[in-house]
Amino acid sequence: MNFEFQYIYFIWLSAGVLLFLFLFSLVKRWKKRTIRKIGEPALVKSMIRGYSPFRFNLKFFLLCLAFLMGVLCTMSLRKPGGNDGIQRKGIDVVFALDLSKSMLAQDVKPSRLLFAKQFISKMMDAMPNNRVGLVWFAGKAYIQMPISADHSSAQMYVNDASPDVVPVKGTVIGDALEESLRSFGEREAKYKAVILISDGEDHDEKALELSKDLQKRGLMVNTVGIGSPEGTFIPDDSTGGNKLDPQTGRPIVSKLNQKELEQIAVNTNGVYVHLTDIDAAVKKITQQLAQIDKKVTGDTNLMSFSYYFWIFAAAMVLLLVIEQLLPEGKKAKT
Known part of the structure; x- marks a missing residue:
């Protein structure tokens, strides 16, 4: 029997990524407005020379991915195991x-x-x-x-x-x-x-x-x-x-x-x-x-399952750790 999610209805939580995208777009606009308010291009360039747009976007992507891993963890991936009442041939x-x-x-x-x-x-x-x-x-x-x-x-x-x-x-x-x-x-x-x-x-x-x-x-x-x-x-x-x-x-x-x-x-x-x-x-x-x-x-009430939610939980924790350790600024040149 194939893998299945025990709580498939929690898939709606993944819509939270849309909220994150909306908030992310607001932050990006705020940054642009702030830069324009400063006015002097040379001054702005000097102030943000350590800033890396790529790493800023990457950190946001890691957060979104970690959130999705959390949703999949909540949905509880499982696979029937053993023969105790999984399937019966009858009417x-x-x-x-x-x-x-x-x-x-x-x-x-x-x-x-x-x-x-x-x-x-x-x-x-x-x-x-x-x-x-x-x-x-x-x-x-x-x-x-x-x-x-x-x-x-x-x-x-x-x-x-x-x-x-x-x-x-x-x-x-x-x-x-x-x-x-x-x-x-x-x-x-x-x-x-x-x-x-x-x-x-x-x-x-x-x-x-x-x-x-x-x-x-x-x-x-x-x-x-x-x-x-x-x-x-x-x-x-x-x-x-x-x-x-x-x-x-x-x-x-x-x-x-x-x-x-x-x-x-x-x-x-x-x-x-x-x-x-x-x-x-x-x-x-x-x-x-x-x-x-x-x-x-089959009667799922009598099935024994192997659960794999921990895979997504581990992936979520790993992504969050990477996001925290990843600096937002550019790599310093030697």
């Missing part, structure tokens, strides 16, 4: 996890949500070369972690995921897909996939329409349905019982909506998995992801 995968209250249902033990979190953990273990991102959604979707090769941080976010993180009620799968696409940070969706885990309880026509557009852009969406088609009650921690329908007063039964999740997967060339066996689900989705062309990805 970018976003996990979109449903955190709606229905995910607390216990038709899957210990609960739909805890079972889904176990699946995500094993899925990340099965694809160490892939970068991952996280999107949480319920009645609202947002990016929890942008695309990164830092699986350990992703695991911490997964462990802490709960319905309390997204207090808005509902299951907006369409918004989750939009946020997943946005988290990639690029318009190009090649080498990218989404793994959406949900009970799909709310019907979201927007998600079905959006999935067709995602397929055209090359994004694969693999869907994971969790829960049972027969459904079960949703625990209510505030009462210790089950959540009740505010209109009828009866316990709410949450059922897995497989049809919508299956259609999203079909529309985007992905696969649908009913999550009952974690190892089997990981194997099936891993095989599907393997069909996506791999590319070399």
